[in-house]
Amino acid sequence: MASAIAKWLVDPHRNPLAAIHKKTVSSRLRKFGLRYDDLYDPMYDLDVKEALNRLPREIVDARNQRLKRAMDLSMKHDYLTEDLQAMQTPFRTYLQEMLALKRAVNHLPFSSLQLESNDNATVTNENAEREALGALPLYQRSLP
Numbered sequence: 001m002a003s004a005i006a007k008w009l010v011d012p013h014r015n016p017l018a019a020i021h022k023k024t025v026s027s028r029l030r031k032f033g034l035r036y037d038d039l040y041d042p043m044y045d046l047d048v049k050e051a052l053n054r055l056p057r058e059i060v061d062a063r064n065q066r067l068k069r070a071m072d073l074s075m076k077h078d079y080l081t082e083d084l085q086a087m088q089t090p091f092r093t094y095l096q097e098m099l100a101l102k103r104a105v106n107h108l109p110f111s112s113l114q115l116e117s118n119d120n121a122t123v124t125n126e127n128a129e130r131e132a133l134g135a136l137p138l139y140q141r142s143l144p
Contacts, residue, residue, distance in 0.1 A: 029090035031079040032070035037095040038063055051098035059094050 012019040029036060042049035052060055073079060080088070 026090050030085045030088040032073050033080050033084065033088055034066055034070050035063075035090050035092060035094070037093050038066055038070075040095060040099075047099060048095070051095055054098055055094065063094075 008014055010018055012022040025036070040048045042052050052063075079085070
């Protein structure tokens with residue numbers, strides 16, 4: 001019951017307040033030319049930092065350019081022009097798949113993992129195997 005209510009609260013297709021919130025977030029991101037995934041801070045969450053390290057260099061460079069442009073516009077108290085705002089795609093994700101893979105593997109026992117040829121999956125499999133054998137993780141999870 002509680003999970004059904006929680007799903008209804010955050011689903012913009014079913015809850016009009018969630019739809020208004022999504023529209024507001026979208027308009028604010030469009031003003032600065034950002035995507036929702038740009039708001040994740042790699043200094044706060046080490047999974048985000050690792051996911052950014054695994055992404056192709058072009059995607060990370062585009063993210064850094066968007067962040068620089070947003071900081072520049074914010075300092076100038078200005079927004080993108082209307083035609084550039086219309087071209088923005090604030091909810092096109094580039095980081096969610098990598099984070100979902102990383103976090104899903106962290107919660108699975110090693111015996112349930114399937115070995116794949118994908119580099120991202122092999123790194124997460126190595127992390128899970130390291131934990132299953134009782135070895136120390138490559139980095140300690142602590143907040144800065």
